[in-house]
Amino acid sequence: MLFAKAAILGIGLIGSSLARNLKQNQDVRELAVYDASPANLQKARELALADICTDSLPEAVKEADVVIFATPVCSFGELAQQIKSYLKKGAIITDVGSVKQYSLQEIEKYLNKKEGYIVVGGHPVAGTEKSGPENGFASLFKGRWCILTPDENSTPEAVALLTKMWEHCGMKVDTMEIAHHDKVMAAVSHLPQLIAYSIVGTVADLEGYEHKEIIKYSAGGFRDFTRIAGSDPTMWRDVFLTNKQTVLELIQRFVEDLIALERNIRWDEGDKLFNLFKRTQKIRKDVIEAKQDQPEHEKRILEELGAKNIDKAE
Amino acid sequence: MLFAKAAILGIGLIGSSLARNLKQNQDVRELAVYDASPANLQKARELALADICTDSLPEAVKEADVVIFATPVCSFGELAQQIKSYLKKGAIITDVGSVKQYSLQEIEKYLNKKEGYIVVGGHPVAGTEKSGPENGFASLFKGRWCILTPDENSTPEAVALLTKMWEHCGMKVDTMEIAHHDKVMAAVSHLPQLIAYSIVGTVADLEGYEHKEIIKYSAGGFRDFTRIAGSDPTMWRDVFLTNKQTVLELIQRFVEDLIALERNIRWDEGDKLFNLFKRTQKIRKDVIEAKQDQPEHEKRILEELGAKNIDKAE
Numbered sequence: 001m002l003f004a005k006a007a008i009l010g011i012g013l014i015g016s017s018l019a020r021n022l023k024q025n026q027d028v029r030e031l032a033v034y035d036a037s038p039a040n041l042q043k044a045r046e047l048a049l050a051d052i053c054t055d056s057l058p059e060a061v062k063e064a065d066v067v068i069f070a071t072p073v074c075s076f077g078e079l080a081q082q083i084k085s086y087l088k089k090g091a092i093i094t095d096v097g098s099v100k101q102y103s104l105q106e107i108e109k110y111l112n113k114k115e116g117y118i119v120v121g122g123h124p125v126a127g128t129e130k131s132g133p134e135n136g137f138a139s140l141f142k143g144r145w146c147i148l149t150p151d152e153n154s155t156p157e158a159v160a161l162l163t164k165m166w167e168h169c170g171m172k173v174d175t176m177e178i179a180h181h182d183k184v185m186a187a188v189s190h191l192p193q194l195i196a197y198s199i200v201g202t203v204a205d206l207e208g209y210e211h212k213e214i215i216k217y218s219a220g221g222f223r224d225f226t227r228i229a230g231s232d233p234t235m236w237r238d239v240f241l242t243n244k245q246t247v248l249e250l251i252q253r254f255v256e257d258l259i260a261l262e263r264n265i266r267w268d269e270g271d272k273l274f275n276l277f278k279r280t281q282k283i284r285k286d287v288i289e290a291k292q293d294q295p296e297h298e299k300r301i302l303e304e305l306g307a308k309n310i311d312k313a314e
Numbered sequence: 315m316l317f318a319k320a321a322i323l324g325i326g327l328i329g330s331s332l333a334r335n336l337k338q339n340q341d342v343r344e345l346a347v348y349d350a351s352p353a354n355l356q357k358a359r360e361l362a363l364a365d366i367c368t369d370s371l372p373e374a375v376k377e378a379d380v381v382i383f384a385t386p387v388c389s390f391g392e393l394a395q396q397i398k399s400y401l402k403k404g405a406i407i408t409d410v411g412s413v414k415q416y417s418l419q420e421i422e423k424y425l426n427k428k429e430g431y432i433v434v435g436g437h438p439v440a441g442t443e444k445s446g447p448e449n450g451f452a453s454l455f456k457g458r459w460c461i462l463t464p465d466e467n468s469t470p471e472a473v474a475l476l477t478k479m480w481e482h483c484g485m486k487v488d489t490m491e492i493a494h495h496d497k498v499m500a501a502v503s504h505l506p507q508l509i510a511y512s513i514v515g516t517v518a519d520l521e522g523y524e525h526k527e528i529i530k531y532s533a534g535g536f537r538d539f540t541r542i543a544g545s546d547p548t549m550w551r552d553v554f555l556t557n558k559q560t561v562l563e564l565i566q567r568f569v570e571d572l573i574a575l576e577r578n579i580r581w582d583e584g585d586k587l588f589n590l591f592k593r594t595q596k597i598r599k600d601v602i603e604a605k606q607d608q609p610e611h612e613k614r615i616l617e618e619l620g621a622k623n624i625d626k627a628e
Contacts, residue, residue, distance in 0.1 A: 098534075144533050147531075184528070185531070187517050188531045189531075189536065192538070194575065195539075195572070196594075197575070202564070202571045204597050206567070213498050213502075214501060215597075216606070217606075218604070220412075220503030221502065221506040223601055223607050224506070224538060226594070226598040226607070229591070229595070229597070229598060230599075231591075233595060236591055237584050237588045241582060248576060248580060250520075253516055257516045258509070258512045265555065265561060265565075266558070270555055273551045273554060273555075277511055277545075280515060281543070281545075283540055283543070284541065292529065293533075293540070
């Protein structure tokens with residue numbers, strides 16, 4: 001038992017997957033989940049994800065030892081402000097946001113050490129393109145990394161408790177400096193996501209190609225981008241707006257590299273294309289060697305998806 | 315039995331997967347495979363993929379009723395020229411190339427109706443990022459589309475035979491006009507592939523980010539691009555060089571769209587980002603409804619990969 005009471009704010013893919021773990025791992029005696037959406041709350045109740053499923057922030061956070069922000073990051077400031085007067089002094093505040101500088105700045109405007117609260121930023125690097133409580137599952141985090149970004153509002157004890165919480169979910173836990181986290185994530189996550197959104201938009205807009213054909217032959221490669229670009233629009237809008245400078249810089253670098261490739265194609269520089277493609281093949285091998293893409297893990301995720309019959313069209 | 319003897323030129327992912335089908339489906343009495351690589355031939359022999367595994371083109375194509383080009387497309391012209399004097403008159407020539415205008419032009423320089431041969435372009439739209447005979451498997455084609463592009467060197471009888479051959483592999487077969495095929499594939503396959511290569515290059519080159527970190531946290535999204543960018547360098551170099559004009563035009567459109575997105579981020583136009591992301595989510599739903607991304611199918615592929623223990627690092 002890590003916490004007598006935990007409150008999760010936002011019961012989407014990540015929030016609901018964590019809820020499943022907290023109950024299953026017996027890390028909390030009482031679990032409350034808050035969501036502003038009646039539909040999400042209804043699903044959370046049907047799935048028995050928590051002891052308390054409520055649209056009342058005071059009810060959710062009252063007496064909680066830990067509060068986990070799991071809503072889109074642009075809502076963090078408002079939520080922090082709203083829960084402040086109901087929070088128990090000494091409570092640990094953490095989050096699961098993909099951008100840490102902005103998120104912590106917003107939370108710590110209202111909740112910080114001076115006010116009697118302990119804050120530790122967190123980011124479980126896991127997910128699927130699905131959203132909503134019905135798409136979460138306990139093994140989502142297994143084998144993945146969770147990054148904690150402690151700062152002057154953190155304590156070693158709180159970091160240790162949250163480390164245990166995520167380890168019980170099957171994660172490997174790392175700590176990182178806040179600004180560095182946002183740079184690394186811009187590269188490995190935010191830029192790839194933006195590119196996927198962009199290319200799916202470009203291809204879908206092509207005139208003279210029937211939309212039907214694009215979908216029909218999407219197994220040619222386009223399909224993989226649609227999977228990524230099927231992710232939650234609100235969450236990702238917030239990520240791009242709040243990690244703006246780093247993302248903008250990376251877009252520029254990417255465009256430069258793409259234009260260079262375009263030039264290689266135009267001037268028949270096959271050897272330059274080949275060399276890049278050889279290099280990316282090597283990077284792929286590194287990813288596999290680092291066990292960051294494991295058929296066994298993917299298979300388990302697909303089984304979860306299959307078992308829950310989420311893709312209604314199938 | 316569709317053919318007394320078939321010859322497959324090139325025993326990579328697609329060639330070897332087709333070989334497994336032709337034997338298994340009893341569509342050929344005798345199967346010959348040609349490859350210039352001694353290592354590939356050795357593997358093909360170990361896997362008993364064909365009755366004849368040879369680096370001699372005359373031996374492979376002699377008396378063949380059908381010859382299937384399954385090498386990178388830039389080699390087609392040379393191969394066609396080399397096999398011409400050993401080919402039986404009336405033989406059907408087909409291929410599996412991702413670019414049809416260039417491929418057929420090269421083949422038909424030497425092999426055409428006037429010379430006594432029947433040519434039908436083909437493109438099974440299926441694959442994984444793996445290459446080589448050891449990575450092929452019979453169910454690779456199942457549920458996917460195969461596009462045939464008959465022209466003035468084709469006959470309805472040859473189209474019917476090849477349709478049966480691919481249907482026996484589990485494919486749905488469609489015919490398409492040659493130039494249209496290359497445009498559709500540029501959009502659903504060639505552009506996405508190029509973007510994946512490009513982004514993996516960009517991210518890998520970032521200074522100040524440790525290469526180790528990029529790999530470690532690649533589950534954030536980058537990983538999915540490395541999977542695509544792990545594909546065969548020679549095959550893809552040839553695709554970009556031979557479908558040049560269409561690919562160049564699409565790169566331009568993509569860059570325009572990306573720059574527009576960049577501007578949306580810079581000027582905090584969250585509603586425009588949200589609208590695009592909502593639209594791409596709808597496209598994702600269309601792909602699932604068209605059964606072009608099915609957990610069941612992916613699971614089977616992962617099982618095949620797992621069973622063959624291809625990712626040695628795991």
